[in-house]
Amino acid sequence: MAGKSDKSKGETEALRMPRKAYEAELKRLHVELVKMQRWVVQQGMKVCIVFEGRDGAGKGGVIKALTERTSSRIFRTVALPTPTEREKSQMYVQRYITHFPAGGEVVIFDRSWYNRAGVERVMGFCSEAEVQKFLAVTPLFERAMVESGIILLKYWLEVGPEEQERRLEDRIHDGRKTWKLSPMDIKSFSRWDDYTRARDEMFAATDSEWAPWYVARSEDKRRVRLNVIQHILDQVPYQEIRDEKPVKLPKRGKLGKYKSPEYDFRYIAEKY
Template identity: 70%
Template sequence: MGDKGYDKALRELHVELVKLQRWVQHKGLKVCIVFEGRDGAGKGGTIKAITERVSPRVFRVVALPAPTEREKSQMYMQRYVSHLPAAGEIVIFDRSWYNRAGVERVMGFCTPEQVKKFLDAAPMFEKAMVDSGVILLKYWLEVSPEEQERRLLGRINDGRKIWKLSPMDVKSFDRWDDYTRARDDMFSATDTAWAPWFVARSEDKKRVRLNIIQHLLKQVPYKDLPVEKVKFPKRKIKRETAEHPFKYVAETF
């Protein structure tokens, strides 16, 4: 997809996201969006496309680091509960409690018994969320092995992206089939009537961003609230005669 068509479509969708933001605040809605997918599937870029023109006070992104020793001793879901949305908030999880069904399972950070307990408990946890009024949306970004490899290699060779390539990405690179089995088991156990999974093909980064934003806007019904017309007053400036001792940034460009 070309830049011109993408920029035009994204601009229009950003206007709608601002309308959604105002509606969520107005009605006190609670929206929780979960993004999952393989490494390099495009989760970060999609989240950035959603949030770059809205308020971070309303659209809050949660990307938790590895658990501390204290958090490891807690009930598994406990560290995620405090990040769930309150009224007037949209919380986006860049990876979520589904770490247990994915990377933790594949990389051996938890036992098979712990995975089973999680898959049994997750639907009930999400049912409790939905029953409390949370609008829960779960997206899985699907990418081919060839495109994933191309993107991960691109991170190595681009100084702007090298921070995206974690040691875990390298260790898990040759475990494609293990991740596939983990994904399928996760879908089978947690694709429920109250919290279904939505799968988006992410071979084309621009298209998947537009498709997900468009889909998201359809899942949360909203109205365009009237905006009060703003009129600026005349500015009164008192001219200063003294020299200001400011230190200016050198204009080298």
């Protein structure tokens, strides 16, 4: 069994985009995201990005790559916990609406209202009647979003069963990743076909002209991050804002004129 796992890991490494090429392209895309961010703020644009996919598909890594060089006040990530009893009594999408973008914001949903068509349906947290109602209403709800001026982008990250299993096993054995493995991941693991069927029905009902689904292959984490970021840049119209004058640091005042009072600072131990 160990030999098979080692071979699978070796094959994955061989197919992965080289790190040097990945980091160079990611740096270029980060520069473009900063340009897009400035344009979104200046124009008061509203952008909503939804990420869905199976457990281990790489949603978190894509979102991290998308946001690590932008302002968290403008690029906001929303990952809602299990609904409270009060939220369960509300209109289903109500708790998501409160997080929608205002002018000058990009809101990223790490899982979204589509929980109802996926995990809630497969794991029996809602009735089939509730699912069918959701599938019927969602295109209309999203049309209202788009007509209000929101740019809505919906991404499904597609990962194969072998790669998903490898990633989930990695979460079990890598102490840095155990927090990523939830009891729900374990329960969901044996329901591959159920999730596939739920995904297909979700696509059929909610892939609309005004809010289409975009599928990104995520077998290679590096490639999918680059592909999704580039696609977002292509979908959000922006222009580079050039400063009228080059930014220069002003002259620093004379150093040493102020003397700090004697104080026993608590410096941390320098172990490295």
